[in-house]
Every structure is written in structure tokens, then in C-alpha cells.
Amino acid sequence: MIAYIIRRALYAIPILIGVNVLTFVLFFVVNSPDDMARLNLGAKRVTPEAIEEWKQERGYHLPLLLNRQAEGLGWLTETVFFDKSLRLFRFEFGQSDNGREIGYDIRQRMWPSLAIAIPVLLVGLLVNISFALLIAFFRATYIDFWGVVLCVTMMSVSGLFYIIGGQYLVSKLLHLVPISGYDTGLGAAKFLVLPAIIGVIGGIGSGTRWYRTLFLEEINKDYVRTARAKGLSEQRVLFRHVLQNALIPILTGVVVILPLLFLGSLITESFFGIPGLGSYTIDAINNQDFAIVRAMVFLGSVLYILGLLLTDISYTLVDPRVRLS
Numbered sequence: 612m613i614a615y616i617i618r619r620a621l622y623a624i625p626i627l628i629g630v631n632v633l634t635f636v637l638f639f640v641v642n643s644p645d646d647m648a649r650l651n652l653g654a655k656r657v658t659p660e661a662i663e664e665w666k667q668e669r670g671y672h673l674p675l676l677l678n679r680q681a682e683g684l685g686w687l688t689e690t691v692f693f694d695k696s697l698r699l700f701r702f703e704f705g706q707s708d709n710g711r712e713i714g715y716d717i718r719q720r721m722w723p724s725l726a727i728a729i730p731v732l733l734v735g736l737l738v739n740i741s742f743a744l745l746i747a748f749f750r751a752t753y754i755d756f757w758g759v760v761l762c763v764t765m766m767s768v769s770g771l772f773y774i775i776g777g778q779y780l781v782s783k784l785l786h787l788v789p790i791s792g793y794d795t796g797l798g799a800a801k802f803l804v805l806p807a808i809i810g811v812i813g814g815i816g817s818g819t820r821w822y823r824t825l826f827l828e829e830i831n832k833d834y835v836r837t838a839r840a841k842g843l844s845e846q847r848v849l850f851r852h853v854l855q856n857a858l859i860p861i862l863t864g865v866v867v868i869l870p871l872l873f874l875g876s877l878i879t880e881s882f883f884g885i886p887g888l889g890s891y892t893i894d895a896i897n898n899q900d901f902a903i904v905r906a907m908v909f910l911g912s913v914l915y916i917l918g919l920l921l922t923d924i925s926y927t928l929v930d931p932r933v934r935l936s
Contacts, residue, residue, distance in 0.1 A: 616920065623916045630912045631696050631905070635675075638901050644671035644691075650899050651708055669708060669902075670694050695905065704906040707895070713906050716891060723793060724875030724887030726803050731810035732872065736865065738811060739818030740854075746819070747826040748849055759823070765816030774882050777809045791884035806883045810876070825860050829853045859926060866922045870914035874907070 648665040649657050666672040671691055674680075678689040687693055698705060704713035746758040782790035788805045829835065830853055838848045875889030884890075888907065895903035 615923075619916075619920050619923075623913075626916065627700070627909065627912055631699065631909060632692070634905055634908045635692050635696070638904060639675055642899055642901070647671070647708060647899055647901065669706075695902070699906065699909045705902060707902045708900045709898075713903055716903075717888065717906070717910070720875075720886055720888045720891050721873045723799070723885050724880065724889060725872055726799060727806050727810065727879065727885065727887070728872035728875065730803075730807045731814070732865070732868070734807070735811045735814045735818060739815060740822055740861070742815065742819040743822030743826055744849060744854065746823050747830065747853075748845065750827060750830070759820065762816045762820040762823075765813075766820065768816075770813050770878060771882075773809045773813045774879065777805055777812075778882070781805055791882070793885050802883070802885065806876075806879050806885065810879060821864070822857075822861070825857045826853055829857050832856075862925050863922050866925050867915075867918040869921065870918045871911070873914060874911055 644666050645662055648662040648671075652661055652665060663672070673689060673691045673694060675691050678686055681689045695705075702714075704717065707713050707716075742758070746755050749755050749758075778790050781787050782805065788801050791802075793799060793802050826849070830849075834856070835848055835852060838852050839845075843852075873888065874892075875885075875887035877889040877893050879885070880887045880889035881893050891903065892907045894900075895907070
């Protein structure tokens with residue numbers, strides 16, 4: 612197990628380097644350090660001297676990928692890419708282009724993101740599995756048919772419809788919760804209820820349909836027929852045997868996204884004015900703040916790789932037949 616984890620960690624290094632290079636190239640294809648300086652300085656103070664001073668302060672005065680004027684390894688090390696990227700592997704995110712500490716912002720903003728993501732995950736998992744078991748129990752009936760139709764319909768509706776519709780109905784017409792905003796402590800609950808409910812509703816269609824497929828695959832296997840032949844009721848077969856043996860694919864979908872819960876939802880947080888990492892990333896893209904964009908992409912890649920590793924490890928806990936080597 613330890614050797615497997617170490618090997619996977621070593622495999623992650625070239626992946627993270629590749630993601631970092633791709634992010635760097637894509638960002639500077641549409642942007643240049645001069646453009647970033649003009650955007651941050653504003654139209655009234657843009658002079659060549661001010662632009663050069665801004666670039667010097669933030670390390671953008673160096674060549675981007677290759678420094679042909681340097682000697683030896685300086686070709687690679689004396690560049691913007693090397694200067695900005697090396698610290699990421701030590702999880703030193705540095706400062707944003709507007710001077711704020713990125714690491715501090717991430718530590719502060721991850722809590723609002725988790726406050727939405729965790730309830731959506733737990734409640735959504737319970738609701739989706741319950742609906743999927745119900746549809747699977749009444750398989751090949753009108754309940755199954757119309758349940759699938761409803762799931763496909765909900766999957767086809769844009770998430771923006773749920774957000775805008777929920778804000779209009781619950782906040783503007785019924786005045787049950789604020790339409791947007793955030794507060795600290797227990798006061799944040801009234802701002803999180805609606806985003807959480809919308810997150811659960813928006814995921815019912817795809818989640819229920821996926822779990823239904825898993826349960827129907829298990830229902831047709833030999834051990835289920837054996838359990839029925841022993842005289843077990845359909846409810847016991849479904850909820851005891853089928854659900855238990857479908858845990859591996861369910862666990863795959865859950866564990867792999869656990870680390871990504873920190874990153875929040877880009878659209879939900881932006882529409883509801885919640886100061887999480889999702890809105891933090893959107894604001895950085897709008898402001899062309901490469902330091903924040905680079906840090907969030909790198910962090911997202913690390914968390915996704917961690918999620919895949921946790922998924923492999925969790926297999927051994929659910930199914931003793933699985934061995935990692």
C-alpha cells in the first residue's frame with residue numbers, strides 16, 4: 612500500500628507540471644504582462660514607466676518561458692514560468708496581482724464553499740439513492756418510466772434556471788430567505804439554505820439516473836436470484852444485498868469529489884454573492900489576475916489527484932478482494 616501511494620505521488624509530479632505549463636501558455640496567449648499592468652493600474656496612470664515598475668514589483672519583467680540572454684540553466688530558471696511555478700510545489704501561492712496574500716484568501720474562503728458543498732453532497736446522496744432505489748423497486752412499471760422521464764427532463768434543464776427560478780420564487784416572491792449575501796457564524800445559515808436546496812435539486816436528475824443504472828445492473832446478477840430463491844423479500848434483497856454490492860461505484864463517485872469540495876461552485880457562489888473559492892476564481896478570471904488563476908488551477912489538480920488516490924484506497928475497504936500493488 613505504501614509503495615503504491617509513493618508511486619502514485621511520483622506519477623502526479625509530471626501531471627502537475629503539464630497542467631501548470633498548459634495554464635501558463637493559455638493565459639499568456641490572450642494576455643501579456645503589459646496588458647495585466649494596464650488593467651491593474653487603470654487608464655489614468657498608465658505610462659511606460661508605471662508599467663515597467665508594476666512588472667518589476669511582481670516579477671513579470673523576466674522572459675516568459677525561455678531566457679536566451681542567460682547562461683546555463685538560467686535559460687529556464689530566470690523566467691516568469693520558473694519563478695512563479697516552483698513555489699507552487701511547496702504550496703507557497705504568493706501574492707495576487709493586486710497585492711493580497713493568496714494563501715490567506717484560500718484559507719478564509721474555503722469555509723463558505725464547504726458550508727454549501729457538504730450539505731449538498733450529503734443530502735443529495737441520500738435523496739438520489741432513495742429515489743433510485745424506489746424506481747428500481749418498481750422497475751418496468753409506469754413509476755419507473757415516468758421517473759426516468761423526469762430525471763432526463765431535470766438533467767436537460769440548465770443549472771442557471773434552478774438558480775434564477777429559486778431566487779425569484781423563494782426570495783423575491785415569498786421573501787423566505789435573502790436573495791444573496793453572506794454572514795459569519797450562525798447568521799450564514801439563512802444565506803446558505805437556498806443555494807444548498809438548489810444544488811440538491813439540480814443534481815437529482817443525473818444522480819438518480821446513474822444510481823438507478825447501478826442498481827438495475829446488480830439486480831440481474833446471480834447472487835440476487837439466489838437470494839430470491841431462498842425466499843427473501845424483494846425489499847430485503849434490494850436494500851440489503853443490491854445496495855451493499857453497489858457501494859464500490861457509488862464510493863468512486865463520492866470519494867473522488869471529496870477533496871474538490873474545497874473549491875466551491877463557480878456559478879452558485881457568484882449568483883448568490885457567497886465569498887467562497889468559486890467566486891474567488893471567477894473574480895480572478897474577470898480581473899485577469901494570473902497569480903490567483905494559476906494557484907486555483909494547481910490546487911484543483913492536486914485535489915483531483917488526491918481524490919483518485921483516496922478512491923483506490925477506499926476500494927480495499929469496501930471489497931476485500933481488491934489489492935493495490
